Amino acid sequence: MKALAWAWRLALAGALCAAGAELASAQGVDAGALYQQHCASCHGAQRTGGMGPALLPESLARLRKPEALKTITQGRAATQMPGFADKLDAAQIQALVGLVYTPVLPAPRWSDDDIRASREAMADAARLPAKPQWQADPMNLFVVVEGGDHHVSLLDGDRFEVIHRFASRYALHGGPKFTPEGRWVYFGSRDGWITKYDLWNLKVVAEVRAGLNMRNVAVSGDGRWVMAANYLPGNVVLFDADLKLVKRWDAGSRVSAVYDATPRKSFVVALKDVPELWELAWDGASLRRTRLDEPLDDFFFDQSYRHALGATRERADGSAGAQVVDLEQQRKVAELPIAGMPHLGSGITFAWNGSTVLASPNLKGGAIDVIDMKDWKAVKTIATPGPGFFMRSHEATPYAWTDSMMSPTAKDTLTIIDKRTLQPVASVREPGRTLAHIEFTKDGRYALASVWEDDGALVVYDAATLKEVKRLPMRKPVGKYNVWNKITRSEGTSH
Ligand code: HEC
Numbered sequence: 457m458k459a460l461a462w463a464w465r466l467a468l469a470g471a472l473c474a475a476g477a478e479l480a481s482a483q484g485v486d487a488g489a490l491y492q493q494h495c496a497s498c499h500g501a502q503r504t505g506g507m508g509p510a511l512l513p514e515s516l517a518r519l520r521k522p523e524a525l526k527t528i529t530q531g532r533a534a535t536q537m538p539g540f541a542d543k544l545d546a547a548q549i550q551a552l553v554g555l556v557y558t559p560v561l562p563a564p565r566w567s568d569d570d571i572r573a574s575r576e577a578m579a580d581a582a583r584l585p586a587k588p589q590w591q592a593d594p595m596n597l598f599v600v601v602e603g604g605d606h607h608v609s610l611l612d613g614d615r616f617e618v619i620h621r622f623a624s625r626y627a628l629h630g631g632p633k634f635t636p637e638g639r640w641v642y643f644g645s646r647d648g649w650i651t652k653y654d655l656w657n658l659k660v661v662a663e664v665r666a667g668l669n670m671r672n673v674a675v676s677g678d679g680r681w682v683m684a685a686n687y688l689p690g691n692v693v694l695f696d697a698d699l700k701l702v703k704r705w706d707a708g709s710r711v712s713a714v715y716d717a718t719p720r721k722s723f724v725v726a727l728k729d730v731p732e733l734w735e736l737a738w739d740g741a742s743l744r745r746t747r748l749d750e751p752l753d754d755f756f757f758d759q760s761y762r763h764a765l766g767a768t769r770e771r772a773d774g775s776a777g778a779q780v781v782d783l784e785q786q787r788k789v790a791e792l793p794i795a796g797m798p799h800l801g802s803g804i805t806f807a808w809n810g811s812t813v814l815a816s817p818n819l820k821g822g823a824i825d826v827i828d829m830k831d832w833k834a835v836k837t838i839a840t841p842g843p844g845f846f847m848r849s850h851e852a853t854p855y856a857w858t859d860s861m862m863s864p865t866a867k868d869t870l871t872i873i874d875k876r877t878l879q880p881v882a883s884v885r886e887p888g889r890t891l892a893h894i895e896f897t898k899d900g901r902y903a904l905a906s907v908w909e910d911d912g913a914l915v916v917y918d919a920a921t922l923k924e925v926k927r928l929p930m931r932k933p934v935g936k937y938n939v940w941n942k943i944t945r946s947e948g949t950s951h
Contacts, residue, residue, distance in 0.1 A: 487551035494540065495552070502564045503556065504668045505647045508537060509626045511556040512564075514669040514687045514710075515646055525553050534605070566648070566668050566689055571701050574665035581654065581661050581698070586639075588656040590619050594638055595940040596898040597655065601628050601643075604910040604931030608632075608643070610655065613897045613938060616916050616926045620658045625649040630672025630713070631937055631950070635679030638939045640697070642682055644673035650684060652699055655939075664699040667691065671711060676738040677718030683736070685714040685725060692725055694740045703740045712753050713801065718945070719761040720783065726752040726766060733764060733781055746786040752779065754801030756950055758814070758829055763789070765814065767798045780832055790832040796820030802846045804856060805829065805947045806875050815873075817844045817858055822866070824858055826878055836878045842866035846893050849875065849948035850941070852900030853919045856948070859892035861908065870894070870905060872922065882922055886915070893933075896948065898940035906933040 492501065498508035509515060516524065528549050531539030540549060588594045596613035601624070608628075609621045625645035632641045640661075643651045648667040653660050666673075667686030674683045681702075682695040687710040694702040709729035717724050717735075725734040731748040753776075755766030764781045778792035778800060792798070796818045803816035812829045815838075824838040824847065842863020849856035856873045860866035867890045872882040885891070890908040897904070900919060907913040907930075914933050916926040941949050 485548050485551040487548075487555040490544065490548055490552060491555055494543065498536070502560055504560075504564050504566075505626075510647045510668060512669060512688065513557050513559055515627075516557060521553055521557065524556065525549060528552055563688065564668055566665075568701060568704060571664060571666060571693065571704075575662065575699055575701075576664075577662045577698070579654070579657075579659050579661045584654055584657045584659065584661075586656070589658065592619060593898070594656065597638070597939045598895065598904065598936050599632050599641060599655075599939070600914060600930065600933050600936045601632070602931040603627070603934040604912065607931065608653075609930065609933075610658070611914070611928075611936075613902075616902075616928065618928065622658070622660075625651055625663075628934075629670060631935060631942075633673055633675040633682075633716070634937075634939055634943050635675060635697075636677060636943055637679070638943055640679065642673050642675055644670050644684065646670065648684070648686065650682065650695070650699055652682075652697075662699045664695065664701070666693045666695070671713055674714045674716040674723055676716055676723070677721070678738070681723075681738045681740075683714050683723045683725075685711040687711065687728070690729075692723075692734070692736070694736070705734075705736070705743065707734075709751075712751075713755065715755070715757070717757060717761045717783070724755075724757075724764055724783070726755055726764075728753065728769065733766075733783075735783060744786065746781060746783070748779070748781065748788055750777075750779070752781070754799070756800055756803050759805055759812070759945075759947055765792065765800050765803065767794075767800050770797065792825075792827055792832060793834040794818065794825045794827070796823075798825060799845060802950050804847050804849050804949065806849060806856070808835070808875065808878070815847055815856060817847050819843050819845070819862060822860060822863060824873065838873055838878055838880060840866075840871045840880065841869050841883075844871075844892070848894040848896065848903075850896035850900035850919070850946060851948060853896070853903075853948075855881070855919065857894040857903060857905075859894075861890050861892040867891070884917060884922060884924075891915075893935055895936045895938050896941060896946075898938060900948075904936055906930070906936065908932060908934065 499511045500506040503511040592612040598611040600609040608624045610619045627646040629646040632643045648665045648670040652662045666684035669688035671685045684693045690707045690710045693704045709727040712726040712728045714725045723736045733746045735744045750768045752766035753769045776797045778794045778798045780790040782789045797820045799817045805814045815826045822840045822842040826835045842860035844859040847858045874881045893906045903917045903919045905915045914928045
């Protein structure tokens with residue numbers, strides 16, 4: 457396996473510079489030496505990953521320390537991660553936990569040569585049949601990311617049956633991105649891998665490692681370009697459709713996200729540590745920098761793609777705001793009247809009362825903020841049973857669905873809001889479990905939700921009666937993406 461060959465190359469590089477080996481704990485445990493002895497063969501000498509995932513603070517942001525401790529002590533069932541309870545004592549394991557949450561210094565590098573050397577083509581795309589090799593509507597296909605065991609399921613959106621299931625890279629991050637005819641899909645992994653997959657022939661055709669810790673990838677609306685946004689190294693990297701490196705831009709900052717802005721034939725990039733928004737022509741020929749007062753975190757566009765609407769990063773006092781950036785005028789044109797922590801990356805827009813509004817969940821309060829996009833004024837705050845992450849709707853349904861997955865008591869509830877009255881009208885529950893992330897079928901008749909647990913499920917609801925019509929077991933289905941809704945940039949879903 458190629459990844460293993462890398463683990464060895466990185467092991468060699470690490471032995472030479474002895475990075476990360478300097479950390480010794482108070483008890484006199486040499487965590488660096490323990491790491492090289494017991495972990496480096498799988499996780500890489502510089503902790504940048506190999507057969508196992510990268511163990512860097514950037515990578516472990518979502519893994520709580522007690523969880524990491526448990527993983528190292530007991531291992532992970534049905535994976536290659538062994539338990540170390542019989543080899544290492546408690547102080548040694550504690551020291552290793554401390555080590556993996558400490559930055560590697562100097563920061564590991566990932567050069568253009570590394571990117572090029574990592575690329576592998578598994579199939580010749582030109583020789584594969586140019587039509588689906590399965591019987592279902594290719595436009596109503598769902599790509600379901602199962603985070604529990606790092607697999608992807610392809611679901612027929614008419615019969616709700618799995619057509620195919622395959623192993624993905626470790627911890628996919630950000631939604632998969634489709635080309636305009638719906639044939640190719642690109643997946644990005646937390647460890648920086650981009651995988652190009654042929655949905656019609658059910659085959660991985662190429663892979664490349666764009667960076668060491670990646671946020672997401674974007675695909676140009678003409679299907680010819682792919683851009684990766686990285687935390688480590690802090691850069692954006694442009695590839696052609698075959699994942700050949702075209703160009704790299706160093707940001708001097710972590711990069712929060714990149715999205716395609718098809719009407720503008722550009723990629724828009726948010727920087728995490730620098731108050732600038734970047735717009736790059738699809739082919740990389742030009743870069744426009746818009747200076748801001750505060751960095752933008754995740755963001756989304758209005759339907760015209762003239763404006764980028766983004767939350768600011770959490771400030772020192774724990775607050776955050778939101779801003780509207782006019783991409784033509786290259787400046788901030790409004791502040792959004794949202795307190796708390798809006799999750800604009802998952803906002804939706806819809807027609808209301810003769811105007812267009814945006815609705816976005818708030819990570820702090822249990823609420824949905826609704827804002828008129830004509831004057832950027834608040835229309836309403838809709839209370840939900842607890843803070844949630846996702847909001848989804850579809851042109852063909854009067855309802856918008858949102859979760860409360862950040863609330864310990866209401867994580868099992870989806871709230872259904874009538875887009876005409878802006879009132880919650882119903883809820884569906886999965887008692888004691890986490891219920892989140894809705895996606896609609898192409899025609900908007902069915903809403904698919906995730907039971908977000910390792911022994912989870914995909915639940916299909918009739919979007920009009922809100923009755924469950926089918927349930928498929930899935931391993932922590934963290935996201936599902938309908939080909940049609942994504943390639944037509946449905947107003948009810950993030951793009
Ligand atoms: C034989 C290979 C192997 C060895 C040796 C190994 N690991 Fe792992 N480790 C893995 C794999 C594979 C995973 C991913 C498991 C999964 O799919 O959830 C993993 C996962 C982890 C995770 C969880 C990462 C995450 O993002 O969830 C931590 C933490 C970890 N390993 C730490 C260690 C430490 C510390 C050592 C040395 C004491 C070590 N590992 C040794 C293969 C290995």
